[in-house]
Amino acid sequence: xxxLKNLTKRSENYSQWYNELVVKADLAEQSAVRGCMVxxxxxxxxxxxxxxxxxxxxxxxxxxxxxxxxxIPKSFLSREAEHVEGFAKECAVVxxxxxxxxxxxxxxxxxxxxxxxxxxxxxxxxxxIIWSTYKNWIQSYRDLPILCNQWANVLRWEMxxxxxxxxxxxxxxxxxxxxxxxxxxxxxAVRMLNVYADFAENYMAMPVIKGVKTESERFxxxxxxxxxxxxxxxxKALQSGTSHFLxxxxxxxxxxxxxxxxxxxxxxxxxxxxxxxxxxGALIMSxxxxxxxxxxxxxxxxxxxxxxxxxxxEQLAAISEKAEAIAADLRKRGISVKYDNADNKRPGFKxxxxxxxxxxxxLVIGGRDMENNTIEVMRRDTLGKETVxxxxxxxxxxxxxxxxxxxxxxxxxxFRDANIRIADNYGQFKEIIEEGGFILAHWxxxxxxxxxxxxxxxxxxxxxxxxxxxxxxxxxxxxxxxARRVLFARAY
Amino acid sequence: xxxLKNLTKRSENYSQWYNELVVKADLAEQSAVRGCMVxxxxxxxxxxxxxxxxxxxxxxxxxxxxxxxxxIPKSFLSREAEHVEGFAKECAVVxxxxxxxxxxxxxxxxxxxxxxxxxxxxxxxxxxIIWSTYKNWIQSYRDLPILCNQWANVLRWEMxxxxxxxxxxxxxxxxxxxxxxxxxxxxxAVRMLNVYADFAENYMAMPVIKGVKTESERFxxxxxxxxxxxxxxxxKALQSGTSHFLxxxxxxxxxxxxxxxxxxxxxxxxxxxxxxxxxxGALIMSxxxxxxxxxxxxxxxxxxxxxxxxxxxEQLAAISEKAEAIAADLRKRGISVKYDNADNKRPGFKxxxxxxxxxxxxLVIGGRDMENNTIEVMRRDTLGKETVxxxxxxxxxxxxxxxxxxxxxxxxxxFRDANIRIADNYGQFKEIIEEGGFILAHWxxxxxxxxxxxxxxxxxxxxxxxxxxxxxxxxxxxxxxxARRVLFARAY
Numbered sequence: 013x014x015x016l017k018n019l020t021k022r023s024e025n026y027s028q029w030y031n032e033l034v035v036k037a038d039l040a041e042q043s044a045v046r047g048c049m050v051x052x053x054x055x056x057x058x059x060x061x062x063x064x065x066x067x068x069x070x071x072x073x074x075x076x077x078x079x080x081x082x083x084i085p086k087s088f089l090s091r092e093a094e095h096v097e098g099f100a101k102e103c104a105v106v107x108x109x110x111x112x113x114x115x116x117x118x119x120x121x122x123x124x125x126x127x128x129x130x131x132x133x134x135x136x137x138x139x140x141i142i143w144s145t146y147k148n149w150i151q152s153y154r155d156l157p158i159l160c161n162q163w164a165n166v167l168r169w170e171m172x173x174x175x176x177x178x179x180x181x182x183x184x185x186x187x188x189x190x191x192x193x194x195x196x197x198x199x200x201a202v203r204m205l206n207v208y209a210d211f212a213e214n215y216m217a218m219p220v221i222k223g224v225k226t227e228s229e230r231f232x233x234x235x236x237x238x239x240x241x242x243x244x245x246x247x248k249a250l251q252s253g254t255s256h257f258l259x260x261x262x263x264x265x266x267x268x269x270x271x272x273x274x275x276x277x278x279x280x281x282x283x284x285x286x287x288x289x290x291x292x293g294a295l296i297m298s299x300x301x302x303x304x305x306x307x308x309x310x311x312x313x314x315x316x317x318x319x320x321x322x323x324x325x326e327q328l329a330a331i332s333e334k335a336e337a338i339a340a341d342l343r344k345r346g347i348s349v350k351y352d353n354a355d356n357k358r359p360g361f362k363x364x365x366x367x368x369x370x371x372x373x374x375l376v377i378g379g380r381d382m383e384n385n386t387i388e389v390m391r392r393d394t395l396g397k398e399t400v401x402x403x404x405x406x407x408x409x410x411x412x413x414x415x416x417x418x419x420x421x422x423x424x425x426x427f428r429d430a431n432i433r434i435a436d437n438y439g440q441f442k443e444i445i446e447e448g449g450f451i452l453a454h455w456x457x458x459x460x461x462x463x464x465x466x467x468x469x470x471x472x473x474x475x476x477x478x479x480x481x482x483x484x485x486x487x488x489x490x491x492x493x494x495a496r497r498v499l500f501a502r503a504y
Numbered sequence: 505x506x507x508l509k510n511l512t513k514r515s516e517n518y519s520q521w522y523n524e525l526v527v528k529a530d531l532a533e534q535s536a537v538r539g540c541m542v543x544x545x546x547x548x549x550x551x552x553x554x555x556x557x558x559x560x561x562x563x564x565x566x567x568x569x570x571x572x573x574x575x576i577p578k579s580f581l582s583r584e585a586e587h588v589e590g591f592a593k594e595c596a597v598v599x600x601x602x603x604x605x606x607x608x609x610x611x612x613x614x615x616x617x618x619x620x621x622x623x624x625x626x627x628x629x630x631x632x633i634i635w636s637t638y639k640n641w642i643q644s645y646r647d648l649p650i651l652c653n654q655w656a657n658v659l660r661w662e663m664x665x666x667x668x669x670x671x672x673x674x675x676x677x678x679x680x681x682x683x684x685x686x687x688x689x690x691x692x693a694v695r696m697l698n699v700y701a702d703f704a705e706n707y708m709a710m711p712v713i714k715g716v717k718t719e720s721e722r723f724x725x726x727x728x729x730x731x732x733x734x735x736x737x738x739x740k741a742l743q744s745g746t747s748h749f750l751x752x753x754x755x756x757x758x759x760x761x762x763x764x765x766x767x768x769x770x771x772x773x774x775x776x777x778x779x780x781x782x783x784x785g786a787l788i789m790s791x792x793x794x795x796x797x798x799x800x801x802x803x804x805x806x807x808x809x810x811x812x813x814x815x816x817x818e819q820l821a822a823i824s825e826k827a828e829a830i831a832a833d834l835r836k837r838g839i840s841v842k843y844d845n846a847d848n849k850r851p852g853f854k855x856x857x858x859x860x861x862x863x864x865x866x867l868v869i870g871g872r873d874m875e876n877n878t879i880e881v882m883r884r885d886t887l888g889k890e891t892v893x894x895x896x897x898x899x900x901x902x903x904x905x906x907x908x909x910x911x912x913x914x915x916x917x918x919f920r921d922a923n924i925r926i927a928d929n930y931g932q933f934k935e936i937i938e939e940g941g942f943i944l945a946h947w948x949x950x951x952x953x954x955x956x957x958x959x960x961x962x963x964x965x966x967x968x969x970x971x972x973x974x975x976x977x978x979x980x981x982x983x984x985x986x987a988r989r990v991l992f993a994r995a996y
Contacts, residue, residue, distance in 0.1 A: 044580070044636050045624065048573035053652060056570045078548045081540035082574075082626070082657055082673050083596070086603065088536070090611035100603045100612045104575070106626070107614065108597040109661040111578065119582035120592045122599065122623055131614055132537065134574070134598070134626075144536050154848070160545060165574055165657065169601040181574050356646070 019368070021302045026246040030297060034175045037305050037368050039292065047173040047180030051289070054369065057313035059183070059289060063163065065215050065311075066185065066287065069207050075159045075187060080141050082165075083132040088140035091265040095139065098232020102169035104134040104180075134167040139233065139258070139284055142188045143266040150190060150280060152271045157200075158190040166288075176293035177250075177504055184288035190280045192272065194259075197281035198236075201257040204285040205238040208253035216291065217308035217421035218242050218298045219428050220252060221450070221499060223475025228459045231284075235259040241474040241499065243428045244297040247448015249474050249501035252294050255285035293504070299393075299420050305370025306393055308420050309413040316342055316409060317371045318351045319362050321378035328353065331377050334402070338375070338387070341406035347413065367392060372416050373409055393420050434497070438488045441500070445471050450501050452480060454494035456487035465489060471500045511860070513794045518738040522789060526667045529797050529860050531784065539665040539672030543781070546861065549805035551675070551781060555655065557707050557802075558677065558779065561699050567651045567679060572633050574657075575624040580632035584757040587631065590724020594661035596626040596672075626659040631725065631750070631776055634680045635758040642682060642772055644763045649692075650682040658780075668785035669742075669996055676780035682772045684764060686751075689773035690728075693749040696777040697730040700745035708783065709800035709913035710734050710790045711920050712744060713942070713991060715967025720951045723776075727751040733966040733991065735920045736789040739940015741966050741993035744786050747777035785996070791885075791912050797862025798885055800912050801905040808834055808841045808901060809863045811854050813870035820845065823869050826894070830867070830879070833898035839905065859884060864908050865901055885912050926989070930980045933992070937963050942993045944972060946986035948979035957981060963992045 019036060020028045034040055039055030051059065067077070089100040110126030113119075135141065142160075149155060167181045187204060191197040205222060212220045220240035230237040234256035242252045260279040263269070269277045299306040309315050318335045322328040332353055339349045350371075352362055359376070366374055376388040387405060390397045393416050400408060431449030435441035444451055455461060455473065466472050475498070482496045511528060512520045526532050531547030543551065559569070581592040602618030605611075627633065634652075641647060659673045679696060683689040697714060704712045712732035722729040726748035734744045752771040755761070761769045791798040801807050810827045814820040824845055831841040842863075844854055851868070858866055868880040879897060882889045885908050892900060923941030927933035936943055947953060947965065958964050967990070974988045 041637075041640075043573045044577060044633065045573045045575045048575060050573065050637050051571040053568035053570045057568065059571075060569060076545035076549065077552060078545045079543040079551075079675065081535045081537045081542065082659065083537050083540060085536060086614075087611060089603070096612060102602055104598045104624070105600040105603065105614050106596045107599045110594055111581070111592045111597065111625070119579060120588060122578075122597050132596070133603070141536065145533075145542050148533075167574065183571065 019302060019304065022245065029302070030293075031175065033296060033300060033304060037370070039296070040175045042175070045180075047170055049175050049179045049181070051183075054313065055292065058295070058307070058311055059292060061311045061313060062211075062215070062291060063185075066207075066211055067161075067163075069211060070161050070185075070187065073203060073207060075161045075189075077162060078160045079162055079164070080138050080145060082135055084135050084138075084141045086131045086133055088144060089133060091140060092233045092261055094261070095233035095265075099136045099168075100133075102171075103136050104167050104169060106132040106134065135164070136166055136168045137284075137286075138162065138164070138166075138186055139188065139262050140266070143262040143268060143282070146188075146190055146280070147266050147268045150268055150270050153192050153273055156190055156192045156270060156280065157196065159187075159200075160189065161185055161187040174293075176289055176296070179289075182289045184286050186284060186286040189283045190263075190268070191283070192270065192278075192281070194281050197259075197283050198257050201236065201238055201255045201283040201285065204283070205240065205253070205255040208255065208285075208287060209240050211287075212240055212242065212252055213421065215308065215310045216295050216298070217310070217417055217424060218252070218294060219421065219425040221475065221477050223477035223499060225254075225475055226459075226462060226473045226498070228462055229473060231256045233258060233261050235261070239475050241450075241501070242294055242298065243431055243450060243501070244294070244504070245427070246297070247431060247502075249450065249503040250290075250294045250297070251474070251503065252291060253285070253287040256283060258282035258284060298424050300370065303364075303395070304368030306420065307370035307372060309372045309417045312370065312372050313348065314350045314366075314369075314371050315347050315413055316349045316373045316375060317362075317366050318349065318375045318377070319359055319366075320353055321359050321376060323379065327379060327382075330382060334382065335375075335377055338402065338405055342409060345406055345410050347406075347410060367395075373412060375405075375409070391416055393423075435488060441471075441488055442469055445469050445500070445502065448502070450474070450499055452477075452497040453488050453500055454485040454496075455498050456490045456492035456494055458490075458492075461487060461489050465500070470502050472503055474499045474501050474503060511794060511796065514737065521794070522785075523667065525788060525792060525796060529862070531788070532667045534667070537672075539662055541667050541671045541673070543675075546805065547784065550787070550799070550803055551784060553803045553805060554703075554707070554783060555677075558699075558703055559653075559655075561703060562653050562677075562679065565695060565699060567653045567681075569654060570652045571654055571656070572630050572637060574627055576627050576630075576633045578623045578625055580636060581625060583632060584725045584753055586753070587725035587757075591628045591660075592625075594663075595628050596659050596661060598624040598626065627656070628658055628660045629776075629778075630654065630656070630658075630678055631680065631754050632758070635754040635760060635774070638680075638682055638772070639758050639760045642760055642762050645684050645765055648682055648684045648762060648772065649688065651679075651692075652681065653677055653679040666785075668781055668788070671781075674781045676778050678776060678778040681775045682755075682760070683775070684762065684770075684773070686773050689751075689775050690749050693728065693730055693747045693775045693777065696775070697732065697745070697747040700747065700777070700779060701732050703779075704732055704734065704744055704786075705913065707800065707802045708787050708790070709802070709909055709916060710744070710786060711913065711917040713967065713969050715969035715991060717746075717967055718951075718954060718965045718990070720954055721965060723748045725750060725753050727753070731967050733942075733993070733995075734786055734790065735923055735942060735993070736786070736996070737919070738789070739923060739994075741942065741995040742782075742786045742789070743966070743995065744783060745777070745779040748775060750774035750776060790916050792862065795856075795887070796860030798912065799862035799864060801864045801909045804862065804864050805840065806842045806858075806861075806863050807839050807905055808865045808867060809854075809858045810841065810843045810867045810869070811851055811858075812845055813851050813868060815871065819871060819874075820847075822874060826874065827867075827869055830894065830897055834901060837898055837902050839898075839902060859887075865904060867897075867901070883908055885915075924991075927980060933963075933980055934961055937961050937992070937994065940994070942966070942991055944969075944989040945980050945992055946977040946988075947990050948982050948984035948986055950982075950984075953979060953981050957992070962994050964995055966991045966993050966995060
């Protein structure tokens with residue numbers, strides 16, 4: 013079986029293991045367009061489960077969905093001074109709106125007569141087009157708050173791309189809210205970070221550290237960027253979701269004012285927040301092993317697979333009757349089940365394939381099981397097998413799925429906790445950073461020192477974390493005063 | 505109330521009524537980008553209900569979702585000879601991938617150094633990029649069928665746009681399937697047309713005529729295009745969904761062959777099928793009236809609104825307790841309910857607003873209702889009011905919602921049926937077409953005659969319909985033989 017899929021081991025080459033796994037588990041592949049991926053049906057099914065859960069959580073916190081244009085007038089990007097620095101660089105530019113047949117009959121060419129007066133940019137993020145719209149929606153405090161989210165594709169021209177982790181086009185959701193007061197907007201930014209952390213931990217089974225970004229890692233145009241940071245198995249951090257308090261920057265850039273209760277004109281306060289298909293990369297790298305994907309039951313498209321082992325058609329018929337009854341009982345509990353009785357693949361092939369695809373629980377029924385009223389249960393997280401009675405198997409499996417969900421999280425949490433270390437001087441920092449993981453260290457608060465550390469060690473400040481040690485100290489590099497330890501890591 | 509919203513009457517100016525209604529009911533609006541719309545939260549909520557239902561129906565018929573790139577290499581469009589004629593014209597062309605700061609400090613300009621070697625087109629439809637992908641997915645008959653759908657945005661540069669009906673960017677789903685045999689692909693194309701018809705009639709409450717397009721109205725690259733055609737209240741037809749049997753055209757263009765069971769190489773057979781946010785326009789124009797939207801309960805984001813009428817806070821408290829209990833009972837039945845106790849709007853304003861928004865059932869509780877244990881029920885479709893007992897109100901409303909769903913459909917069906925007429929000569933045809941509606945008439949089967957009719961009457965052949973009279977006759981224009989009557993109309 014191992015040779016069938018021939019997956020590189022994590023210990024040999026983690027990066028290659030990831031690239032192979034994404035393709036072999038049928039999650040995604042490169043397309044004919046540089047940097048743009050095809051998300052294959054199995055990968056998309058996981059993304060759909062993520063979307064559905066996040067969407068429910070957004071709606072439960074009062075948000076509604078809307079849709080804004082794909083294209084943004086070039087001039088919009090220049091309206092907010094910092095935003096343009098961050099986003100008006102590597103993006104796809106639409107300059108023409110028509111093709112025509114080539115005169116030499118060789119195909120189609122761009123029609124030079126169809127040049128746009130103003131070029132349009134494929135959205136790298138939608139603050140500008142949305143705030144130009146909000147201007148018409150907001151006159152008075154009665155129009156506030158606006159709590160909109162959109163599920164959309166965005167595009168940022170990336171030079172080096174990796175499936176899910178960094179692609180030119182990616183799918184995401186972007187929330188854009190408008191508020192009457194600073195306090196309310198700040199609360200919203202924190203509320204949505206907590207929604208992301210809840211989702212990451214309770215659905216993705218991925219422990220995260222919440223915190224706030226330093227100035228140089230902030231979203232372009234934000235006053236504060238809140239982040240959740242996760243640790244991958246290779247010791248690199250992965251920023252998994254961000255929520256921005258934008259102050260009045262975009263309201264001022266697009267002149268969005270409202271009459272408050274005292275009939276006074278004020279600029280509107282804003283937030284934006286987003287997670288993307290990058291979470292697919294985080295999910296894969298958090299839990300998977302050398303046999304393939306390990307999916308948390310809460311996000312697995314197939315939670316249970318049932319495989320029959322039989323000598324002849326007569327035996328298959330008897331096994332199928334029992335398996336279908338078990339599948340029906342499981343489905344009644346809301347569990348997604350696949351009964352795989354395909355006769356053109358051997359059981360061993362199926363076992364390897366479902367391990368590769370990360371199906372959390374595998375049930376196998378053979379001839380002896382039929383005699384004994386038993387079934388073999390294999391859990392994907394530990395690969396542990398046991399034989400149990402068929403009586404009450406649905407309840408047993410339901411419980412097991414929750415246990416797997418918890419176990420995957422606990423395993424990731426222990427690994428993460430074991431890899432948060434403290435460095436008290438720069439030499440120590442440089443040693444530890446080579447081993448990977450998070451490092452809590454003192455920093456003098458300046459972008460210059462931050463840049464120097466990044467240049468010399470490839471480590472960045474992931475965030476000023478919530479909690480942990482908040483005692484002041486001295487910067488490990490410059491010896492200047494440090495307000496508190498911040499969280500460093502090398503990152504995706 | 506009427507002046508509050510000031511909606512143009514349908515009889516005065518149908519087109520203006522539609523444009524105003526879309527904006528006033530908060531469904532959509534024009535954006536800063538020519539031809540691209542903003543779908544507002546209330547409009548998007550209806551689209552989400554459509555999406556969810558269609559997605560369930562696609563999955564119930566064995567389809568899975570996937571995602572393919574937004575951008576298509578220009579050369580791909582030229583691969584299929586007819587496809588290029590249809591789609592490689594009015595589309596958005598990406599020529600550059602970077603902006604830079606203007607030297608005069610005036611903003612950002614396109615960086616001439618960042619010109620793409622091959623221009624990329626924003627997908628107007630995805631056959632080409634998908635079939636270039638399927639080439640890698642298909643080797644043998646075991647890899648077939650592939651039954652993929654994608655929910656996506658597409659862009660076609662339209663000169664004259666109208667919200668939902670014709671916009672440059674629009675949202676849609678596009679199914680793309682691959683099959684081993686011609687028969688299987690043809691069956692798939694018909695199956696999906698039936699899914700669309702089922703959705704249109706049982707969810708949108710919009711009767712449709714199924715049929716097949718003539719050669720000149722076919723999708724560019726299809727062998728057969730199946731369609732569902734609906735009739736709007738102004739007597740114009742609206743093509744509401746199409747399903748294409750593509751033969752082996754795209755398989756040949758992208759060299760997609762498979763080894764069949766006899767180990768022989770054959771080209772793969774294809775279908776594609778799609779519906780778009782255009783359905784929002786169809787939904788609005790099928791049922792709505794001079795007071796605003798009329799939504800079928802199966803797609804209404806808010807199915808029931810409860811409005812209290814009160815003299816003081818004490819009375820409001822008592823009414824609210826009762827209203828909340830009723831709302832809870834309705835929600836237990838899966839009905840979406842809004843209790844609107846906002847105290848900054850008068851009841852009359854609320855009534856007009858929910859009528860405008862098409863909420864199917866309005867419940868009103870006032871002081872006398874409290875004394876009598878009654879409630880006033882208003883149904884949006886007929887605007888009929890009655891006062892009923894609060895006992896069993898949840899069951900009553902549940903039944904009423906189904907009755908409204910049926911009634912809206914029946915009303916539209918009667919209107920449609922009364923507007924399918926027969927023309928036996930061209931003079932009669934020209935008279936009837938001025939009155940609107942469908943016309944069944946004989947045609948000689950040539951594109952020339954079809955073009956002449958279109959030029960002279962603005963009517964097109966909507967389809968060669970399933971059913972109706974299939975007796976041969978003579979063409980109303982040329983007197984040449986006609987195989988059967990076909991369905992004409994002026995159309996959106």
